[in-house]
Amino acid sequence: MSRDVPPSASGGRRPSATAAGNRGASRSKPAGDSTTVGADVAAKLNPAFLAYSRLKRRRFDESITQCTEQLRANPLDKAVWMIKLRALTGRAYIDDMDMEEEGVAEMLMDDNAMQKAARPGTSLKRPVTGAPGTLAGGPNAGIRPMSSSGRPLSGFARPGTQSRGSTSGGRAEDAFKGARPGTSRPMSVAGRFVRLGTASLMASDGDQFINPDRLDVVKYSTRPAEAKALLDYLLYHDHNPRKALELAAEATKAANFEDWWWKARLGKIYYQLGMYRESEKQFKSSIRQQDMIAPYLELSKIYLKLDQPNTALDNYMRASEKYSGDVALILGIARVYDALNDLARGVQYYKKVLHYDASNAEAIACLASHHFYTDQPEIALRFYRRLLQMGVNNTELWSNIGLCCFHSSQYDMTLSCFEKALTLSDDSNAADVWYNVSQVAVGIGDLNLAFQACKIAISLDAYHAESFNNLGILELRKGHVEQARAHFQTAGQLAPHMFEPFFNGALVAFKLGDCQESFDLAQKALNAFPDHTDSKELIKQLKKHFTML
Numbered sequence: 416m417s418r419d420v421p422p423s424a425s426g427g428r429r430p431s432a433t434a435a436g437n438r439g440a441s442r443s444k445p446a447g448d449s450t451t452v453g454a455d456v457a458a459k460l461n462p463a464f465l466a467y468s469r470l471k472r473r474r475f476d477e478s479i480t481q482c483t484e485q486l487r488a489n490p491l492d493k494a495v496w497m498i499k500l501r502a503l504t505g506r507a508y509i510d511d512m513d514m515e516e517e518g519v520a521e522m523l524m525d526d527n528a529m530q531k532a533a534r535p536g537t538s539l540k541r542p543v544t545g546a547p548g549t550l551a552g553g554p555n556a557g558i559r560p561m562s563s564s565g566r567p568l569s570g571f572a573r574p575g576t577q578s579r580g581s582t583s584g585g586r587a588e589d590a591f592k593g594a595r596p597g598t599s600r601p602m603s604v605a606g607r608f609v610r611l612g613t614a615s616l617m618a619s620d621g622d623q624f625i626n627p628d629r630l631d632v633v634k635y636s637t638r639p640a641e642a643k644a645l646l647d648y649l650l651y652h653d654h655n656p657r658k659a660l661e662l663a664a665e666a667t668k669a670a671n672f673e674d675w676w677w678k679a680r681l682g683k684i685y686y687q688l689g690m691y692r693e694s695e696k697q698f699k700s701s702i703r704q705q706d707m708i709a710p711y712l713e714l715s716k717i718y719l720k721l722d723q724p725n726t727a728l729d730n731y732m733r734a735s736e737k738y739s740g741d742v743a744l745i746l747g748i749a750r751v752y753d754a755l756n757d758l759a760r761g762v763q764y765y766k767k768v769l770h771y772d773a774s775n776a777e778a779i780a781c782l783a784s785h786h787f788y789t790d791q792p793e794i795a796l797r798f799y800r801r802l803l804q805m806g807v808n809n810t811e812l813w814s815n816i817g818l819c820c821f822h823s824s825q826y827d828m829t830l831s832c833f834e835k836a837l838t839l840s841d842d843s844n845a846a847d848v849w850y851n852v853s854q855v856a857v858g859i860g861d862l863n864l865a866f867q868a869c870k871i872a873i874s875l876d877a878y879h880a881e882s883f884n885n886l887g888i889l890e891l892r893k894g895h896v897e898q899a900r901a902h903f904q905t906a907g908q909l910a911p912h913m914f915e916p917f918f919n920g921a922l923v924a925f926k927l928g929d930c931q932e933s934f935d936l937a938q939k940a941l942n943a944f945p946d947h948t949d950s951k952e953l954i955k956q957l958k959k960h961f962t963m964l
Contacts, residue, residue, distance in 0.1 A: 462481060462484070462485050462495075463492070463495050465481060466478045466481040466485070466499075466502075469481065470501060470505070473505065475502045475506040478499070479502045479503060479506070482498050482499035482502065486499065493641075497640075497641065497644055500624075500625075500644050500648050501644055503648060503652050504647045504648045504652050506652075507652040508647075508651045509651065512712045512713065512716075512743070513716075537724070538722050538724070539724055539754055539755070625645075625648065625653075627649060627653060627655050627658040628658075630645075632661045632662045632665050633665055635662060635665075636662065636665035636666040636668070636669045637669055639666070639670070639674075642662060642666045643676065646659050646666075646680055650680075650683065650684070650687075656688050657688070659680075659684050660681070660684045660685075660688070663677055663680050663684060664681070667681065673704070674704075675701045675704040675705035675707075676701075678697045678698075678701040678704070679697070679701040679710055679713075681694075682694045682696075682697035682710070682713060685697060691720055691721055694713075694717055695714065695717050698710045698713050698717070699714070706737065708734065708738055708743065708744065711730060711731070711734035712734075712743060712744070712747065714727075714730050715727040715730045715731055715751075718730060719751070724754065727747075727751055728748060728752075731744055731747050731748045731751070732748070735748070740771050742768055742771050742772045742775060745764050745767050745768050745771070746765075746768050746775070746777065748764045749762075749764035749778070749781070752764065753781065761785075762781075762782065762785050765778040765781050765782050765785075766778075769782070774805055776807060779798050779801055779805075780798070780802065782798055783795040783796075783798030783799050783802075784815075787815075787819060787822075792819040792822040793819075793823050795815075795819050796820065796823060799812060799816045799819060800816070808839070810837075810840040810844045810848060811844065813832050813833070813835045813836035813839065814832070814836040814847065814851050817829050817830075817832030817833045817851065818851060818854075818855075820832060821855050826859070829855055833848060833852050833855070836848045836851075837849075842875065845875050845876075846872040846873075846875040846882065847879075849868045849872040849875065850868070850869065850872045850879065850881055850882050852864070853865040853866075853868035853869045853872065854885075856868060857885070862889060862892065865889060866886070866889045869882045878909055879909075880905075880906040880907075880909035880910035880913060881913075883902045883903075883905045883906035883909065884906040884913070884915050884919065886902050887899040887900070887902030887906065887919060888919065890902060896923065899919075900923055900924075903920035903923065904916075912943055914940040914941075914943035914944035914950070917936045917939040917950075918937065918940040918947065918950050918953075920932075920936045921933045921934075921936035921940060921950070921953060922953065925957070933953070933957060934957045934961075937953045937954050
């Protein structure tokens with residue numbers, strides 16, 4: 416039998432609009448009511464289940480707080496102990512699969528560095544060099560120097576480039592003590608791990624959750640689930656690789672050396688301890704037992720640490736043949752070619768990355784940078800607009816768009832882009848934006864604006880060598896020769912890798928008749944950029960002058 420449906424109060428069926436409105440009203444409740452309902456539901460749930468639910472939803476702080484309350488009531492609850500262990504690890508976890516920046520200690524005190532100079536293209540210390548159209552296949556140092564201020568950045572730092580930037584001035588003493596008080600980073604990667612570990616301990620509940628010195632590693636090695644969670648805690652939260660090594664060694668023995676997971680973690684531990692060859696053996700053994708992508712990425716990182724980019728490329732190639740289409744492997748190949756200055760091959764692989772992942776921000780940014788340096792600012796602008804559409808909104812992007820608009824003769828958009836960049840800037844990048852503004856001002860002939868922009872850049876960053884160099888050129892145009900020479904000298908001291916201040920200083924000294932100083936500065940310019948034609952020509956003239964004396 417069909418049931419009779421009573422009519423509405425109006426005597427008929429309600430209009431759809433009214434029904435939709437009522438449904439919408441039923442969904443929207445006051446914030447206080449929803450909070451009260453959520454609190455009531457949470458109070459009725461099992462506390463351990465609630466902590467685990469928050470862990471799975473990556474609400475680590477709430478999960479840790481919930482577990483702490485439960486452990487105070489029952490310190491022997493293993494389930495809650497495991498949940499808190501994983502929550503602390505998840506909060507401090509750092510993805511360490513990618514290439515990492517080298518610290519000053521690794522660069523100056525590297526036991527694995529080659530004693531003899533390597534051939535160009537076989538070492539990250541000596542990348543491929545050449546003019547456009549040669550093996551390098553891209554712009555040379557005259558167009559794309561190591562310091563990228565005033566030119567679009569790729570958006571992603573390459574290994575070692577941050578340590579050689581203009582902030583440290585290229586001097587060891589400045590790099591060890593830091594450029595600005597309170598903001599200097601530890602001089603080694605291990606130092607950063609220690610600092611992160613200290614911060615994570617202080618961010619916990621005030622008391623240390625686990626005392627590593629009192630751990631019975633033999634007991635935990637027979638409990639695989641607890642041992643794996645504990646090992647990740649020691650690695651990522653406490654940053655204590657030595658204790659983690661003891662636990663991993665015992666657990667590997669307990670597993671009869673047949674568990675690939677423990678071998679992969681042993682490779683990670685050896686890498687953090689600087690034992691790269693032992694780490695390589697563990698990762699290779701892990702791959703033999705269980706072929707996965709992650710050990711290949713870790714192996715390539717080891718070879719790059721050993722300054723063997725060609726071996727890293729071979730490893731990436733073998734892995735990409737087995738796992739075709741994996742973006743991480745293709746991106747690693749592109750990064751290595753980019754670090755070797757073999758930009759033509761690097762661009763091919765960045766394009767291949769976009770073939771599989773059209774929204775990869777790093778590949779888009781690097782392709783945009785490449786097109787800008789190869790005199791194609793219109794194409795670079797399209798890539799940067801794609802980043803904007805993807806939701807990227809930062810100072811560097813707007814500054815790059817402004818430069819592309821300027822070189823594309825879209826002057827109406829240039830200043831508005833730099834205004835947006837200055838709005839989003841902070842103390843770390845505001846100087847670069849003002850330097851770019853000075854570049855644009857020089858291009859349009861407004862030298863007063865260029866002078867003021869360089870002054871502002873120096874006031875924001877006293878170590879900004881590019882601004883000192885441009886300020887010296889502007890002072891020279893005003894006829895202030897001594898101030899110009901002082902600015903060129905300051906720029907050369909802050910950034911020995913730049914050839915512009917040395918050549919400018921050499922040219923001024925030559926015109927003033929100081930041939931010896933001009934010769935010395937021209938030699939420094941050639942050391943920084945061996946293919947600089949003007950420096951070679953100046954040295955030829957100076958040698959003729961010396962032979963005539």
